[in-house]
Amino acid sequence: MKYTSSVERWGVFELSCKGTAEGNPFSERNITAEFVSQSEHKTVAGFYDGGGVYKVRFMPSFEETYRFTVSGNFSGESYSGEFSVTAPSAGNHGPVRVCNTFHFAYADGTPYYPIGTTCYVWELQSDELIAETLESLKNSPFNKIRFCVFPKSYCYNSREPRSYPFEGTPVDGSLVNEDNVWGFTPDSEGNSWDFLRFNPAHFEHIEKCIYELQKLGIEADIILFHPYDRWGFSTMTPEQDEFYLRYAAARFSALRNVWWSFANEYDFIKSKTVDDWERLAEVIVKSDPYGHLRSIHNAGQFYDHTRPWITHCSVQRSPEGTSDWRRQYGKPIVIDEMQYEGNIQYCWGNISPRELIKRFWEALCRGGYGGHGETYVGEDLWWSHGGKLKGESPARIAFMRKVLEEAPAGGLKPKAMEWDELCAVPEDEKLEKESGYHLFYYGINRPAFRWYHIDDENTYSAEIIDTWNMTVEKVGEFKGRFRLDLPSREYIAVRIRRI
């Protein structure tokens, strides 16, 4: 047995044991460890990592001494040991949790405002492209990225991935018809997979990528199923689906920056019903000892986000409905797809950066969080392959993130002001009252002036924010009812704060 004697809080404690490689260790063997400290007691399933090696991973939540005992039919031996948990290193705030109903915070209480992007299979590209993506992310505003465990077959996605999740042989890639632009080729004839034998290298590589994201402070929003498939991974049997989920949970759960996205466009996966999704959700709820965030993303109709296993709404839609969805679901609203900046042939991937930035601000001022994607015609599209960011929106998203981080902590909620304006105030009522913070946003409207009236007693500073040109202009201090002259341009916000 190998393990480290010390690990930081919310780090990964990993133990590794030799066991039998005979038969099918994935399906016939198991390994489990029980972890006990003063404040915590968890039993955690491990996994077979190939080559006769079995592993158990654990994320400790307390700075205490942990004892563990290992059991299972993987070997005739029995093991136990102990390790100590040290303080988290800089930048380690623990896993992200829902906080204040509509928002998020790390386990240590630090607010987390999701600023997400989508690169569906960035981690299944070449080493060079992966390195380029990580470099792009490092210089970007993004602190969450959505991507798939399974490879993707779709328009602009005809290449084979670097590896497959299962042992076996894929269908001949030359049969892929690029004219079948939606990429749905449920005809998976020609594939030959053993769905009971994983390819540990595939998962290990994804883990490395998740760690790289962790170093950059980026949450990994892992998409477990998706419909863009020519290999048959979207049409496995219920037992095969559950077997895969338990393996993924055993491998990934101990990584603190993991989120579970059960599906991309769940309603396009015709082979699964709502009952299937509910059953699969239960598998993850039971297999993930840490309760990582869970969501399921739609194409058309939303999933029923009131289901208790769903921690936050991950939606595809333009953001007008955000305030309504808050009331309807009582959970954080993360609009992971609002159409992408780009110029591909489809409407979901060819809006202007101005339009995307407008949607980000609208989502924000309605108490939710927008999401980014980029689809400019080319060899590698950020939205799927990663690589270099070419668009004009990331700089403006960074600017918006700064404005959000300058607001009172804990996120914003929509406030009814004049009928024809969006206004956000701090979600927390105490902070709302203390700060007098109001963030107005006018979108495509271009008022030459507006009247404001927060109250009669206090003095307020006012600033005009050009969300596209990324400027903040102080315009003075005001009391009672006051008028601000505005620039008669689109995409203007006004920030008012009590002095």
Place this chain on the structure above:
Amino acid sequence: MKYTSSVERWGVFELSCKGTAEGNPFSERNITAEFVSQSEHKTVAGFYDGGGVYKVRFMPSFEETYRFTVSGNFSGESYSGEFSVTAPSAGNHGPVRVCNTFHFAYADGTPYYPIGTTCYVWELQSDELIAETLESLKNSPFNKIRFCVFPKSYCYNSREPRSYPFEGTPVDGSLVNEDNVWGFTPDSEGNSWDFLRFNPAHFEHIEKCIYELQKLGIEADIILFHPYDRWGFSTMTPEQDEFYLRYAAARFSALRNVWWSFANEYDFIKSKTVDDWERLAEVIVKSDPYGHLRSIHNAGQFYDHTRPWITHCSVQRSPEGTSDWRRQYGKPIVIDEMQYEGNIQYCWGNISPRELIKRFWEALCRGGYGGHGETYVGEDLWWSHGGKLKGESPARIAFMRKVLEEAPAGGLKPKAMEWDELCAVPEDEKLEKESGYHLFYYGINRPAFRWYHIDDENTYSAEIIDTWNMTVEKVGEFKGRFRLDLPSREYIAVRIRRI
């Protein structure tokens, strides 16, 4: 009795008789004339025009000899006579009618495509401003204008009108509070009107303005009631409302370019119920012998446009729903308000010309017709006062009108093509088949290319239309499935026609 011995078809035959001026001739006296030609037989109510003069107006629909006899208690005399009807002069196509369910045509069959604007009280301004408005209209693409019989009290509308529809004295205008920006001051104390005595000069002036519009080929979409009122004209009794409508119908109906808009923002007129509107509609249906077009315009909720007296839907809303409204109401869709180009403080009057032009094209490609308005901060705002057009949208509307007029006659309907594009084809099925005309519109989407496939047999010409920059670029001839490279810009249309 005075009258002309000859009038052109769809012109105004007017006869004028002396009668008593004693008592209240408006309410106590009446005049009626019966017109008979070979093909037509109509009895038409006249009106008291002040100074002991009674008039009857008639719009003949046939080039025949008409005999008439006058009756009524306006005088002890009895009158009769005859006149001949000549061919219409150039530019006189008769009144506009609904044609082909969703579109319009003049009585002589010439297609009429409404390209409307709104200047609520342009005709109640100074002579100089009225002249300027007419000059602007002459150089504009607009062939319909919405305006009110009653003056308007509202933000940017505090001035008194040049005249009032009734005898009496208005409230002191200095009491108007400009901060009451919505202008609704139903408190009409201080006004002193005799609602049974009209001011004929007010109506005569409006008639002159309608004739001026007629000379320019512009339809007068006359708004009979509206809520922006400090004089009490929106809160008359049912009897007073009906008395006013009969007078307006007797004066205006014979002018061929008259349309009846029962209300602007009917749902903001809290003093009237749906039952009231239905009753008032009946008054106009009975009093207008020619069946001019009738509509009623909403603020929030649409009126029930299935009502038989409504000839076309006049709506305030952005145009996304146009295709649905066609199915729902089975009538022409005229979106008279889609928000206005401008920069005033309210969202309904500060969108960009680009956004307004986008809405015009969207309305068009969904089988409806958009409407223009302009609200730039200043002394005189086009939307209410007329004057000079300052915006960038009219030139682009003229360009769109040209594209529409180049299409096969009779208007366009939406056609389901790819799920993410708008496409319009000729409403008329025969023309649709003959022409192979397809007008695609991409709005804010910026595809770098699209695939097209009309059929396999025919050859098609394709043109790329930049609806903002007003260019039409021929890109070649195509057969079968073909790809067009597009400019990756917003506001692009593609026109495909069979060769």
